[in-house]
Amino acid sequence: MSKISIIGAAGTLGSSCAMTISLEGYADELCLIDVNENFLDNHLMDLENAFPDKNIYRGTYEDLKGSSIIVITAGVPNRNEETSREAYLMDNINIFNKIGSNIARYASDAIIVTASNPVDLLNYYLYKKMGFQKNQLIGYTLNDSYRFGWAINKTLNTNKDVYSPVIGEHGDTQVPVFSKVKRNDERIEFTTEQKSQIYQEIKTWFVRFNSLNIPRTTGWTTGVGIRKIIDALSQKEGTVMTASTVLDGEYGAKEISIGVPVVINQDGIQRIMEWDLVADEQKAFDKSVQKLKKIVQEHPTTF
CATH class of the missing domain: 3.90.110.10 (Lactate dehydrogenase/glycoside hydrolase, family 4, C-terminal)
Incomplete structure (x- = not known):
């Protein structure tokens, strides 16, 4: 594989995934995407120091082009008063509508690993609404x-x-x-x-x-x-x-x-x-x- 992209890379999940992926030689490029650009740049500057030999950069949805794997960790912030992952469903569906549409537009053949919650329902949403194949969609559990x-x-x-x-x-x-x-x-x-x-x-x-x-x-x-x-x-x-x-x-x-x-x-x-x-x-x-x-x-x- 030549390119892995992470959507939601500024958050706890996304930044942790960026770190563990960077520790191995899984990709020639690591594209990081998040709406919180300053927070993302903070992680990016740190990762660039830790891995000066790797091509890690902040991207946009258009930069999804050429991705072999896309990891989705984006979602509404953790609300500690919630005791069930289902409480995040509709808020995250709205986010996934935009994410799924852009993946379908720019990297429709990529393998999509979803770690956002509720993962079972969000993974099924990508299948039903975005036209991805079942083998492309991996819900992280x-x-x-x-x-x-x-x-x-x-x-x-x-x-x-x-x-x-x-x-x-x-x-x-x-x-x-x-x-x-x-x-x-x-x-x-x-x-x-x-x-x-x-x-x-x-x-x-x-x-x-x-x-x-x-x-x-x-x-x-x-x-x-x-x-x-x-x-x-x-x-x-x-x-x-x-x-x-x-x-x-x-x-x-x-x-x-x-x-x-x-x-x-x-x-x-x-x-x-x-x-x-x-x-x-x-x-x-x-x-x-x-x-x-x-x-x-x-x-x-x-x-």
Whole structure:
């Protein structure tokens, strides 16, 4: 890939992604776009010092031309009084209307990675309203899996690398897939009490984070996850991870975007993997599907 662009690069998410992408040789150009030009220039001057050998610059929508990958982190500022990502939907739809139209105009073939919230609904909006192909659109949800792994380690009093996938909505109805959790390719079994504690850690995290009343969101975690996706997009071989993607009958669902296991390579989402879920996980995933479908149906003029 020769060029990566970040829309919303002055914010916490965008600037963190710019940093983690710059740490690797993923692109010859890194184009940064944001309506807050002074704030963006502040980050840009810092990045230019840190990476004098890289072509990093402030751009406009027209500079999206030639982008292989576009990362969208733009959105309304974090409002700490909100306890649900859905509260940002209509405000961010207005922003995405402009962003999507400009991507369609200047870089219609680019892979689009969306990290703005509510990501499932915004990813689906780009599909329904802007004419992008399903494989082009990757909704970023890896923070849920990272948080699941953190909660597992906290509960088990360990500090180990675990495979801890989360599927479903990037929100209240997310589904930690306990049946797929592994450490060193070996299944981890959990007691009912341990599962309950892990669920509680995950369920209350977003509220506790916002209660700190700090005007920033999860920049470092997102930067790490976006770097993982960019790495997968730089490879011919596929990498398995979870992401929000548009379903067309997989898992018995369609006309939504939702987090599922996918294979990502240089062409975007290569395929969707359909896991055999245990009964309680399938029930929870179906509930997550119905929640997103209900929101879509409640906004017929939007979707």
